Amino acid sequence: MNSENAPIIVKNLDYWFGEGEAKKQALFDINLDIHTGSLTALMGPSGSGKTTLLTLMACLRTLQCGSVRLLGNELFAMTEQQQVIIRRKLGFIFQAHNLHESLSALENVLIGLQVHGGGDPQKQKKAARHVLSILGLSERIDYLPMNLSGGQKQRVAIARALVANPQVIFADEPTAALDKDSGRQVVEIIKRLGTQRRTTTLMVTHDNRILDLADRIITMEDGAIVSDEKT
Numbered sequence: 681m682n683s684e685n686a687p688i689i690v691k692n693l694d695y696w697f698g699e700g701e702a703k704k705q706a707l708f709d710i711n712l713d714i715h716t717g718s719l720t721a722l723m724g725p726s727g728s729g730k731t732t733l734l735t736l737m738a739c740l741r742t743l744q745c746g747s748v749r750l751l752g753n754e755l756f757a758m759t760e761q762q763q764v765i766i767r768r769k770l771g772f773i774f775q776a777h778n779l780h781e782s783l784s785a786l787e788n789v790l791i792g793l794q795v796h797g798g799g800d801p802q803k804q805k806k807a808a809r810h811v812l813s814i815l816g817l818s819e820r821i822d823y824l825p826m827n828l829s830g831g832q833k834q835r836v837a838i839a840r841a842l843v844a845n846p847q848v849i850f851a852d853e854p855t856a857a858l859d860k861d862s863g864r865q866v867v868e869i870i871k872r873l874g875t876q877r878r879t880t881t882l883m884v885t886h887d888n889r890i891l892d893l894a895d896r897i898i899t900m901e902d903g904a905i906v907s908d909e910k911t
């Protein structure tokens with residue numbers, strides 16, 4: 681694949697936290713191309729910069745130095761309005777699944793469509809039901825989060841991230857709260873999306889149990905990439 685067409689292209693990316701005496705560099709000269717439809721695991725010890733890099737690539741943090749091209753758009757110096765438009769093409773899955781406790785599984789997934797504004801409510805419900813069924817939750821659509829297991833809640837959060845057919849999914853430790861089987865199931869679903877819908881996924885993980893499912897494993901240490909392996 682021509683790397684110019686890659687959905688994520690990172691060049692010479694540096695990042696600092698703090699100001700003055702407290703200023704500390706968190707990322708050092710990161711260069712990376714992520715290919716369409718691939719599932720990439722981002723690994724490394726605590727504090728190595730994984731989340732900082734993920735949030736910069738996901739347009740959730742302002743770039744200071746270097747370049748990130750996300751779906752053909754340069755994120756450096758991008759306006760807030762442009763950022764909102766590009767974020768609509770992305771799906772986010774975080775460890776704390778942030779479901780609304782007062783809303784059913786179906787209603788939580790509908791939020792993933794309603795942030796886009798407009799749309800036919802009946803079609804939206806159909807899409808939400810469909811994605812919940814793919815995730816094995818057909819029987820649970822009217823349940824409140826308090827009545828779902830940890831794995832089921834995480835699958836609802838994934839359904840919410842997937843319902844709008846994102847082109848890129850950014851996941852931060854999506855399996856951390858799950859047992860081995862639920863964790864594998866979740867990553868298998870994400871992997872299938874890569875094959876079926878050409879969805880590209882970047883996943884920060886400490887979970888060795890699911891690494892065999894990744895197409896590529898990038899390891900960071902002290903703010904730099906120290907290894908980059910295809911599996």
Ligand SMILES: Nc1ncnc2c1ncn2[C@@H]1O[C@H](COP(=O)(O)OP(=O)(O)OP(=O)(O)O)[C@@H](O)[C@H]1O
Binds near residue numbers: 725727728733
């Ligand atoms: N808001 C912040 N303010 C100051 N320093 C920060 C902030 N967030 C992260 N850092 C520092 O930046 C470095 C990278 O942190 P980051 O959270 O990206 O690492 P990580 O590899 O994701 O760690 P973990 O696996 O523990 O989540 C660390 O030294 C961390 O202390």
